[in-house]
Amino acid sequence: MKNNSRNITKKNISKAIYSKFGTSEKTISLFIDNIFDIFKEILKKEKKLNIKNIGTFKVLNKSKRVGRNPKTGEYHLISARKSISFKVSESLKSKINNDYND
Numbered sequence: 001m002k003n004n005s006r007n008i009t010k011k012n013i014s015k016a017i018y019s020k021f022g023t024s025e026k027t028i029s030l031f032i033d034n035i036f037d038i039f040k041e042i043l044k045k046e047k048k049l050n051i052k053n054i055g056t057f058k059v060l061n062k063s064k065r066v067g068r069n070p071k072t073g074e075y076h077l078i079s080a081r082k083s084i085s086f087k088v089s090e091s092l093k094s095k096i097n098n099d100y101n102d
Helices: 010-021 025-046 090-101
Strands: 048-051 055-062 065-068 075-078 081-088
Touching: 010 025, 025 048, 025 055
Parallel strands: none
Antiparallel strands: 048 055, 055 081, 065 075
């Protein structure tokens, strides 16, 4: 899959799958949407999603805190929120490093 930017979109993924398998782009797009919906549901319920040989997503709870606008120096309250972290698996990290060193 050729990707000239640093980000990849669901549309890029759909096109790559379409070019490999030739299935309809609409079907592939629905399939990808369903996969991401499943990921979201798992993260909501379990707070953790481990995809073997890829990595682990975790939901983190961030406490409210005081922040400062660097331009004005003004302080304001940053509300509590959830955030997601990702830790790459050792097998994927190893594969990337081995491919990079070759």
